[in-house]
Amino acid sequence: MVELNNVEQAVPAPFHRRRPWTCCCLIFFFLIVLIAIIIVILAFTVFKPKKAEVSVEKVELLNFKSSLGGGLIPTPSINITLAVDLSLHNPNKASFKYSNSTAMVYYYDDEVAVVTIPAGAIGSDATKTMSVTFIMLADQLVTNSHLVNDFLAGSLPFTTRTKISGRVKVLFIKRHVDILSQCSVSISVVNASISNTDCENKVHL
Structure with a gap:
């Protein structure tokens, strides 16, 4: 019985429990990329240094x-x-x-x-x-x-x-x-x- 309990404790958590955390990380990553792209576009268009x-x-x-x-x-x-x-x-x-x-x-x-x-x-x-x-x-x-x-x-x-x-x-x-x-x-x-x-x-x- 002792060996059986140890086996049960080693079983990983179901995948669906990790899914919300994975989605949050992906959303955060895409937001960072999107902000970086917007900054680069602005830097080379609206905010590009122009001649006086x-x-x-x-x-x-x-x-x-x-x-x-x-x-x-x-x-x-x-x-x-x-x-x-x-x-x-x-x-x-x-x-x-x-x-x-x-x-x-x-x-x-x-x-x-x-x-x-x-x-x-x-x-x-x-x-x-x-x-x-x-x-x-x-x-x-x-x-x-x-x-x-x-x-x-x-x-x-x-x-x-x-x-x-x-x-x-x-x-x-x-x-x-x-x-x-x-x-x-x-x-x-x-x-x-x-x-x-x-x-x-x-x-x-």
Whole structure:
């Protein structure tokens, strides 16, 4: 009788008693897979990092003073204040954070003005307007060998470059973003005005 009782205790539980637990595990597993698929689809569609959009709204000459000194070699004296208004649009579903950036003005290959753009952020699907003001003084220009000829010709060519670097993090995806805006600006000496402007904007993601 003792051996018979031991045999009865070793018999496994009926299969139908384990079925609810098996079904719960399967349902839980399929839910996890479904959620993972939804997250992946959203990450590569709705929440996929997109390129920011940049445009130059306005290039304005705020101040222009010039004169031509006497002597055997005439020396121009020029003070220029130039303003560039940028519009930055962040189309992502997360904010775009950028670090301290720089904006520069070149007269040919010479850097004649530098402005620091403080770090900041552009909210989700938001647009931010940014105004950069450059002040160019005579002593920054007179050393350039082209100045006298350009001054006598009546037109001064400048190039403005604004570079903003940052990153956007959407869900678990981080992407570095470089925004570059460059404008070629010609300033008329006679009319003290901007005679020509040609801008190019690039975004690298």
